[in-house]
Amino acid sequence: QTYTGNILIAVNPFQRLPHLYNDHMMEMYKGAEFGELSPHPFAMADRAYRLMMNYGISQAILVSGESGAGKTESTKMLMQYLAFMGGKVESGGRSVQQQVLESNPVLEAFGNAKTVRNNNSSRFGKFVELQFDQNGKISGAAIRTYLLERSRVCQISDPERNYHCFYMLCAAPPE
Ligand SMILES: Nc1ncnc2c1ncn2[C@@H]1O[C@H](COP(=O)(O)OP(=O)(O)OP(=O)(O)O)[C@@H](O)[C@H]1O
Numbered sequence: 001q002t003y004t005g006n007i008l009i010a011v012n013p014f015q016r017l018p019h020l021y022n023d024h025m026m027e028m029y030k031g032a033e034f035g036e037l038s039p040h041p042f043a044m045a046d047r048a049y050r051l052m053m054n055y056g057i058s059q060a061i062l063v064s065g066e067s068g069a070g071k072t073e074s075t076k077m078l079m080q081y082l083a084f085m086g087g088k089v090e091s092g093g094r095s096v097q098q099q100v101l102e103s104n105p106v107l108e109a110f111g112n113a114k115t116v117r118n119n120n121s122s123r124f125g126k127f128v129e130l131q132f133d134q135n136g137k138i139s140g141a142a143i144r145t146y147l148l149e150r151s152r153v154c155q156i157s158d159p160e161r162n163y164h165c166f167y168m169l170c171a172a173p174p175e
Pocket residue numbers: 012013014015016017065066067068069070071072073074118119120121122123
């Protein structure tokens with residue numbers, strides 16, 4: 001058994017709103033009282049981070065909704081905020097938080113496709129685990145994927161498309 005915490009209802013704006021998701025906004029939500037500022041994925045991530053730090057208990061955020069609702073985009077914002085809070089300054093080499101954020105385009109290339117409902121539909125389930133050390137810095141990460149829609153590789157109905165990676169290969173420069 002488990003309790004569920006607060007629920008954030010995201011409304012898909014169907015347009016880029018960069019001013020809502022920049023560093024300045026992350027600074028605003030950092031340490032702000034939950035409910036003080038407008039509902040935001042950063043508020044959810046900040047709350048989970050603080051509960052983890054204060055009580056030392058693992059936290060989970062379930063992102064749910066129908067296709068095209070905004071799960072993938074919301075998850076990226078949650079990861080962006082947790083990477084911001086748990087980021088370590090590393091000398092040389094790529095940091096864990098950088099690798100975690102950079103894994104998104106790769107996973108989307110192989111697992112996302114255009115469907116009638118969503119131009120960038122994830123055709124697989126994803127469990128993202130971020131591990132933090134005592135100081136609240138990201139120490140490791142694991143991403144598990146589930147149930148990729150494999151039939152799409154050889155069978156697509158117009159106007160849907162195959163996985164992005166195939167079009168990327170065709171569009172790549174000769175070298
Ligand atoms: N917060 C947002 N800001 C801007 N655009 C958004 C946002 N959320 C969703 N969108 C737009 O809606 C599209 C669909 O969202 P997203 O891919 O996150 O849906 P999903 O719930 O993951 O769908 P699926 O189950 O098909 O993978 C995105 O490609 C983007 O264009």
